[in-house]
Amino acid sequence: xxxxxxxxxxxxxxxxxxxxxxxxxxxxxxxxxxxxxxxxxxxxxxxxxxxxxxxxxxxxxxxxxxxxxxxxxxxxxxxxxxxxxxxxxxxxxxxxxxxxxxxxxxxxxxxxxxxxxxxxxxxxxxxxxxxxxxxxxxxxxxxxxxxxxxxxxxxxxxxxxxxxxxxxxxxxxxxxxxxxxxxxxxxxxxxxxxxxxxxxxxxxxxxxxxxxxxxxxxxxxxxxxxxxxxxxxxxxxxxxxxxxxxxxxxxxxxxxxxxxxxxxxxxxxxxxxxxxxxxxxxxxxxxxxxxxxxxxxxxxxxxxxxxxxxxxxxxxxxxxxxxxxxxxxxxxxxxxxxxxxxxxxxxxxxxxxxxxxxxxxxxxxxxxx
Amino acid sequence: xxxxxxxxxxxxxxxxxxxxxxxxxxxxxxxxxxxxxxxxxxxxxxxxxxxxxxxxxxxxxxxxxxxxxxxxxxxxxxxxxxxxxxxxxxxxxxxxxxxxxxxxxxxxxxxxxxxxxxxxxxxxxxxxxxxxxxxxxxxxxxxxxxxxxxxxxxxxxxxxxxxxxxxxxxxxxxxxxxxxxxxxxxxxxxxxxxxxxxxxxxxxxxxxxxxxxxxxxxxxxxxxxxxxxxxxxxxxxxxxxxxxxxxxxxxxxxxxx
Ligand SMILES: Nc1ncnc2c1ncn2[C@@H]1O[C@H](COP(=O)(O)OP(=O)(O)OP(=O)(O)O)[C@@H](O)[C@H]1O
Ligand SMILES: [Mg+2]
Numbered sequence: 001x002x003x004x005x006x007x008x009x010x011x012x013x014x015x016x017x018x019x020x021x022x023x024x025x026x027x028x029x030x031x032x033x034x035x036x037x038x039x040x041x042x043x044x045x046x047x048x049x050x051x052x053x054x055x056x057x058x059x060x061x062x063x064x065x066x067x068x069x070x071x072x073x074x075x076x077x078x079x080x081x082x083x084x085x086x087x088x089x090x091x092x093x094x095x096x097x098x099x100x101x102x103x104x105x106x107x108x109x110x111x112x113x114x115x116x117x118x119x120x121x122x123x124x125x126x127x128x129x130x131x132x133x134x135x136x137x138x139x140x141x142x143x144x145x146x147x148x149x150x151x152x153x154x155x156x157x158x159x160x161x162x163x164x165x166x167x168x169x170x171x172x173x174x175x176x177x178x179x180x181x182x183x184x185x186x187x188x189x190x191x192x193x194x195x196x197x198x199x200x201x202x203x204x205x206x207x208x209x210x211x212x213x214x215x216x217x218x219x220x221x222x223x224x225x226x227x228x229x230x231x232x233x234x235x236x237x238x239x240x241x242x243x244x245x246x247x248x249x250x251x252x253x254x255x256x257x258x259x260x261x262x263x264x265x266x267x268x269x270x271x272x273x274x275x276x277x278x279x280x281x282x283x284x285x286x287x288x289x290x291x292x293x294x295x296x297x298x299x300x301x302x303x304x305x306x307x308x309x310x311x312x313x314x315x316x317x318x319x320x321x322x323x324x325x326x327x328x329x330x331x332x333x334x335x336x337x338x339x340x341x342x343x344x345x346x347x348x349x350x351x352x353x354x355x356x357x358x359x360x361x362x363x364x365x366x367x368x369x
Numbered sequence: 370x371x372x373x374x375x376x377x378x379x380x381x382x383x384x385x386x387x388x389x390x391x392x393x394x395x396x397x398x399x400x401x402x403x404x405x406x407x408x409x410x411x412x413x414x415x416x417x418x419x420x421x422x423x424x425x426x427x428x429x430x431x432x433x434x435x436x437x438x439x440x441x442x443x444x445x446x447x448x449x450x451x452x453x454x455x456x457x458x459x460x461x462x463x464x465x466x467x468x469x470x471x472x473x474x475x476x477x478x479x480x481x482x483x484x485x486x487x488x489x490x491x492x493x494x495x496x497x498x499x500x501x502x503x504x505x506x507x508x509x510x511x512x513x514x515x516x517x518x519x520x521x522x523x524x525x526x527x528x529x530x531x532x533x534x535x536x537x538x539x540x541x542x543x544x545x546x547x548x549x550x551x552x553x554x555x556x557x558x559x560x561x562x563x564x565x566x567x568x569x570x571x572x573x574x575x576x577x578x579x580x581x582x583x584x585x586x587x588x589x590x591x592x593x594x595x596x597x598x599x600x601x602x603x604x605x606x607x608x609x610x611x612x613x614x615x616x617x618x619x620x621x622x623x624x625x626x
Binding site: 230231234235236238239241242243244245 | 416419420421445448449451453455457459460461462472473476477
């Protein structure tokens, strides 16, 4: 079928190329394939009189290969129409002035360099963000009247209260899973009742805070980034600045404080629901009655475990909200960057939550808590 | 008396120089236009005037304050003395139009809610919006209505200075002329000084008192239309003295030459 566009015959001292049919966007892919297969060591006579239709892509292809052939040997073009010549001249000018830009291949070293600079810039921006944040925080502590209580309440509702359901379901399931898995092992030793210790302590100390924080990072951290990012794109942040409203005290602080209040409360709630989950599974699997469970829980679950778990709440909340806002401010003037930064915000905050959880574990162990 | 004075502004992004010794001054109570090609740095210059960005070097004086050495408190005071109309409105999308206009009144004054509502609706009327628009969200307005609502918000605190970024772009010709008339009325009525970026020839020929032409990284011509038309700079030639403008604004251009 390619015969339709281009045929060539090789003679002993020259090659005859005959173009015909449509040289347009839809066909040039086929034509280029044939052109590539043409040997260019002999003089070429290129007859274009058979071309019935052409567009700028067709002519560009022609120019491209004409240049290529000319570089190797002599070329003679015959049979072009005046219209073709006009378009040829127009495109030829552009073609000369702008060399074809070859896809630029970055070297490894260059990539490392760029990445390093990116990390350096990112760090600088982060330091700036936290600098502004803390100066604002201290100012607000000294001038508590200027704190945006209304916004804070709004965010407590949206990041805290509205998340109750999802936090409940998640931790209930986690509590159940722990109890199921534990009971299989403990039943082997006939130590059924120890399931209460396992569930109670692991939920309250570790899983409750961590699972809740991860859910909230995915839910509110991402929302903060997207909200602030969108405001940046529509220049609402600039507008705020020109009106004398500082975005840190209007947008960042209320969100951070709201989450620092809401997350511990959510963790408290998650602890209870998680233990319920464990209780439910123990009853199904091991036949431990609710009364037995509660009595045992009362004996083994010291208040200290509960407090140690709770302390993590405000820290996780600060990390999630601060990262969410920080990434939001990094959004630049295009919509794609909202998605990019939202993803980054969630990944960062979940990582930070897990890393800080590990840090807490080390500290607690070192302190024999 | 000059309200705004810019001296030797230099702006660089990385190694690219946008402004190279830009100078101009804006007098009280005049409508001052900044014109120039796309990408010549008009919006950046405006951002530097309203303290959203700062120049690499140079001084800007506004209402007697040097922006380079301003204390946060003074800066805050200054911000209450100007209103800014962004090119795309930049209305707060989570608030209704009325709430948008009301916001600064609520923050900075202690007037009663009833009084605030009255003020809000008087501003809406001033810019020619029906009062029902106050209850709508920005996403529910047309492009022209957004411009008007944003202007109403910029006027909320009765500013001394009004910055407008391409106020008539995206408006229909009739709407654009009405908007021009509105700006003149505001200037006459409230005695404000208007700084605007514009590409709109009609505005330049009808309402602008003085203008600065930004090209080749600096101000190549400044002054009244007559003064500017005397410039031989290629941009001025191309912008004002092409066949179309010669035809359209026959009287005005001939007067000068
Ligand atoms: N944040 C930035 N970082 C890098 N370069 C920028 C930035 N902001 C603006 N520029 C550059 O500064 C130059 C001037 O931009 P500016 O937006 O002021 O143009 P303009 O005169 O307002 O144009 P238009 O009439 O199209 O609005 C452009 O070349 C632009 O690429
Ligand atoms: Mg602009």
